[in-house]
Amino acid sequence: xxxxxxxxxxxxxxxxxxxxxxxxxxxxxxxxxxxxxxxxxxxxxxxxxxxxxxxxxxxxxxxxxxxxxxxxxxxxxxxxxxxxx
Amino acid sequence: xxxxxxxxxxxxxxxxxxxxxxxxxxxxxxxxxxxxxxxxxxxxxxxxxxxxxxxxxxxxxxxxxxxxxxxxxxxxxxxxxxxxxxxxxxxxxxxxxxxxxxxxxxxxxxxxxxxxxxxxxxxxxxxxxxxxxxxxxxxxxxxxxxxxxxxxxxxxxxxxxxxxxxxxxxxxxxxxxxxxxxxxxxxxxxxxxxxxxxxxxxxxxxxxxxxxxxxxxxxxxxxxxxxxxxxxxxxxxxxxxxxxxxxxxxxxxxxxxxxxxxxxxxx
Numbered sequence: 001x002x003x004x005x006x007x008x009x010x011x012x013x014x015x016x017x018x019x020x021x022x023x024x025x026x027x028x029x030x031x032x033x034x035x036x037x038x039x040x041x042x043x044x045x046x047x048x049x050x051x052x053x054x055x056x057x058x059x060x061x062x063x064x065x066x067x068x069x070x071x072x073x074x075x076x077x078x079x080x081x082x083x084x085x
Numbered sequence: 086x087x088x089x090x091x092x093x094x095x096x097x098x099x100x101x102x103x104x105x106x107x108x109x110x111x112x113x114x115x116x117x118x119x120x121x122x123x124x125x126x127x128x129x130x131x132x133x134x135x136x137x138x139x140x141x142x143x144x145x146x147x148x149x150x151x152x153x154x155x156x157x158x159x160x161x162x163x164x165x166x167x168x169x170x171x172x173x174x175x176x177x178x179x180x181x182x183x184x185x186x187x188x189x190x191x192x193x194x195x196x197x198x199x200x201x202x203x204x205x206x207x208x209x210x211x212x213x214x215x216x217x218x219x220x221x222x223x224x225x226x227x228x229x230x231x232x233x234x235x236x237x238x239x240x241x242x243x244x245x246x247x248x249x250x251x252x253x254x255x256x257x258x259x260x261x262x263x264x265x266x267x268x269x270x271x272x273x274x275x276x277x278x279x280x281x282x283x284x285x286x287x288x289x290x291x292x293x294x295x296x297x298x299x300x301x302x303x304x305x306x307x308x309x310x311x312x313x314x315x316x317x318x319x320x321x322x323x324x325x326x327x328x329x330x331x332x333x334x335x336x337x338x339x340x341x342x343x344x345x346x347x348x349x350x351x352x
Binding site for chain 1: 178180233234236240242246250253257260276280282284
């Protein structure tokens with residue numbers, strides 16, 4: 001059983017997963033989730049403009065949402081470059 | 086006072102003044118004489134119409150229109166909707182998907198801005214926390230050498246990004262939850278958690294009852310509360326949460342229902 005798992009590198013992976021590498025992985029997953037969520041919100045803002053037009057243009061709100069996505073992508077790239085033991 | 090009751094007097098004045106000023110240079114011509122006679126007839130007829138209009142009292146419908154227009158012009162000279170407003174009469178620059186050409190929006194409603202206090206306060210506190218923590222670390226000269234290089238920067242940036250985007254999403258949640266009352270319909274847009282949206286509209290003729298509920302100190306102090314609009318049959322009821330001046334909203338809806346009922350009775 002253990003040999004089988006060892007062959008699949010699951011045990012080796014869990015042993016190599018230190019606290020900081022786990023944090024890095026969690027951060028990467030969180031940022032990916034965040035980017036997806038912001039893309040959904042950006043789509044929602046565009047769809048809301050079709051329902052009700054308000055004085056504050058949805059373009060501005062979309063721009064803010066887009067800036068969050070860009071920032072998240074930059075942080076994600078920086079996270080990949082982190083060296084953890 | 087509307088133009089209809091003022092304009093005829095002014096027209097009459099200007100026309101009579103013109104008549105006194107105008108003296109035909111050549112009275113011998115028959116054509117001029119005939120034209121003069123026709124003009125005189127026209128001028129003689131006009132005062133009768135004017136008198137009739139002056140005597141005629143404005144109808145209830147006109148009174149309602151006058152009331153709303155006066156109210157809007159007195160209280161808000163510029164009727165374009167500001168960014169953080171939650172109650173606006175006769176708004177400009179607001180349109181909705183199924184709006185008909187003559188369907189004017191009478192009130193634009195959102196939740197009172199004070200309802201954002203909780204999340205605004207929590208966002209501000211959460212933004213301050215890292216500053217306090219880092220200043221404490223530097224004050225006590227606590228070593229952070231055990232952390233991998235760049236870890237603090239990445240975590241702080243992610244933390245701030247998350248908090249600011251949380252605030253932005255809560256703002257959008259408030260910004261896109263609106264209710265519009267037009268001369269024909271009530272239109273309600275609800276965006277819950279920015280993922281699901283509900284758009285409900287009903288005709289004013291289907292509205293049966295309007296109620297307002299104002300409980301709590303904050304609501305009484307800042308004059309906001311819930312407005313419940315009950316509709317007939319299988320139509321959904323409208324519950325507008327924490328809207329400003331709920332009594333005024335109820336009055337306007339009641340007036341609109343009354344106006345519609347009067348119209349139906351007249352037909």
